[in-house]
Amino acid sequence: MSNPDLKQIEQFLYREASLLDQPDLDQWMQLFTEDGSYWMPAMEGQSDPLNHISHIYEDRVMMEIRRRNFVHPRSASKEWPVRCSHLLGNIQLQNQTDSGDLVVTCNFHVIVWYREEQRVYAGTCEHHLLAEGDDYRIRHKRVDLINPEAAQRSMVIYL
Amino acid sequence: MTTLISKEEVASLVRPTRLHKRLYLDPDVFELEMERIWGQAWIFIGHESQVPNPGDFFTTNITHKIPVVMVRDKGDSVHVLHNRCGHKGAKLVESRQGNVRGAFRCPYHGWTFRHDGGLLKVPNESGYDSTGFDSSDPCYSMQSVAQVESYRGFVFATLSAEAPDLKTWLGGAIDCLDNLCDRAPEGEVEVAGGVLRYEHQCNWKFILENLNDTMHPMVVHQSVVQAAEDYIATLPESAVEQRSEAEIIPPFGSSYEKFEDSGITGFRYGHHYDGGKTSIHADYKVLPAYHDAMVKAYGEERTREIYAFNTHNTLYYPSLTIKSAVQNIRVVRPIAVDRFVVETWSFRLKGAPDEMLQRTLLYSRLINSSFGMVGPDDHEVYRRAQEGLESNASEWVEFHRQYGRDQVLEDRVIGGGTSDLDMRTQYKAWQEYMTGEVFQ
Incomplete structure (x- = not known):
């Protein structure tokens, strides 16, 4: 793809974030390619999702299981409403992967309301985006928390 | 440290089939647990x-x-x-x-x-x-x-000079540590793949009680089991074969009968495990390259014997719980009466192919991550108990299941997989530690 439009990419990331804010996992999942994946490492600078533990590393199959679990009436941890507010900044187009996906990085702050508690998550995201006409799909989303090694509390939603 | 709770008072908080709610709510009881249990046990x-x-x-x-x-x-x-x-x-x-x-x-x-x-x-x-x-x-x-x-590389320490030597203290529950290490073709394991830390906003004993509480998985984890089973059923067989998730998640929904068959074994000092002949990990595929390495190291018969001892969770009361068949452990660290941290560590079986560690890490991530689909439902019910026990409707928590049916053997107690034998085992130890009689 020639001359990727940063404005367009930003709009795409904002749309993705707003689907998580609601949260609408059904629509959110559709943004991913069939071979898409979501990764939240458990270590700073982690290079490997298979030979090192992660908080989350899921493909479309696991995303679909999570989506079904999320709306299941018999999941005690999901009886609490969860609402998020994503703020993205410092969005930068980095380079392209070997397969031609655009690599886009950004900073995020997410405020999450869950179980009568307001929490803050912060870090950086890396998206690998496949250009499809005027739109994009996510081949890979990596979420690096600023405190991946810290003791984390229960969280039932993707960031 | 001086304490305001008398020996008689502490002893009275644990009865044969019930526990007083102060065990979960009272900061003075917590401080005494730190001194008497965590300050004496290995x-x-x-x-x-x-x-x-x-x-x-x-x-x-x-x-x-x-x-x-x-x-x-x-x-x-x-x-x-x-x-x-x-x-x-x-x-x-x-x-x-x-x-x-x-x-x-x-x-x-x-x-x-x-x-x-x-x-x-x-x-x-x-x-x-x-x-x-x-x-x-x-x-x-x-x-x-x-x-x-x-x-076998697992380092324990105790603040007590009176505690018996480690092997004596581990007792028959040592078989599970042996089985974890024996599952390595080289007979040794090593920590690999980092750690997950999970903050729990409730009393530390809830997770220990939950390990071999086999009446909870089909209820607490019903949603993830159904979500996984229903979706997996729509996938082509070839797509499912490759996925370890398909063997890890569904057994959490096993029937009461299946869990009953797994049995629970309790030991002195509060240790216990469920399974042995079978467990929810028993039907995992054996990777051919791993099997070859095992047979080469141990011979066919011994290899089968090692696989056949299949346990689910083993608790070394109060700080360590291991999954021999999965090769991960959870380490418990209390912080306050209503707060503790669990660390999940995974192990590489020395001499085994990398896929074995990858499955262990997949398990740790799926089941023990604070961002997972299993851990948060467990944690939620612990918190419900922590909050519900504030009620003054009753002062007691009950554990009658299969009371009076435990089989007392020389060095262990055995019973049905859905019994509260694990509760009886750990709270007998709790009482002995807390009254200062444990090493007498």
Whole structure:
């Protein structure tokens, strides 16, 4: 793809974030390619999702299981409403992967309301985006928390 | 430490089939648990593979507060020392792990200590001449914890000089540690793939009670089991075959009958495991390359024997729970009466193909992550109990299941997989520790 439009990419990331804010996992999942994946490492600078533990590393199959679990009436941890507010900044187009996906990085702050508690998550995201006409799909989303090694509390939603 | 709770009062909080709610809510009971249970039992510190080289250290707390450091010395011995300078008490190392090349050096006044904790040097020492200060007095060194022992690389320490040796204390539950290590073609395991830390906002005992509470999985984890089973059923067989998730998640929905068959075995000092002949991990595929390596190392018969001892969770009361068949462990660290942290560590089976570690890590991530689909539902019900017990409707929590049906053998108690034998086992130990009678 020639001359990727940063404005367009930003709009795409904002749309993705707003689907998580609601949260609408059904629509959110559709943004991913069939071979898409979501990764939240458990270590700073982690290079490997298979030979090192992660908080989350899921493909479309696991995303679909999570989506079904999320709306299941018999999941005690999901009886609490969860609402998020994503703020993205410092969005930068980095380079392209070997397969031609655009690599886009950004900073995020997410405020999450869950179980009568307001929490803050912060870090950086890396998206690998496949250009499809005027739109994009996510081949890979990596979420690096600023405190991946810290003791984390229960969280039932993707960031 | 003086306590406001008398021995009789503590003893009365645990009855044969019920527990008083103060066990979960009372900060004074918690402080006493730290002193009497965590201050006397063998507490799991870490694995020797976490400190492979001289000077390597790993820090943790042995109770809710007392900081210790596991360190390997130049002679290859592993020590567990109080992480405290012999001068003004400052913690000598703060990071979770690292290496102190020559010696520990206090960041405050520069006192240095050998890897075995001995005082090496006090700066400008002449100031102590003729003051009565004796640098050879152990109180000025980094003191060792009262007893330190390791079994197949698993390092335990106790603050009690009266505790029996580690092997005696582990008793018959040692079979599960052996089985974990025997599952390695080389007979040894090593920590690999990092750690997950999960903060729990409830009393530390809830997770121990939950490990072999086989009446909960089909209820608490019904949603993830159904979500997984329903979706997997729509996938082509070829797509499912490759996925370990398809063998890891559904067994959590096993029937009461299946869990009953797995049995529970309890031991002295509160240890217990469920499974043995079978468990929810028993139907995992055996990777051909792994099987070949095992047969080469042990022969066909012994290999089958090792696989056949299939346990689910083993608790080494109160600090360590292991999954021999999965090769991961969870380490419990209390913080306050309503707060604790669980660390999940995964192990590489030495001599096994990489896929084995990858499956272990997949399991740890799916089941034990705070961002997972299993852990948060467990944690939610613990919190419901923590909050619900504030009610004054009753002062007691019951555990009658299969009471009176336990089979008492010489060194263990065995019973049905859905019994409360695990509760009886751990609370008998709780009472013995708390009344000070445990090692008498």
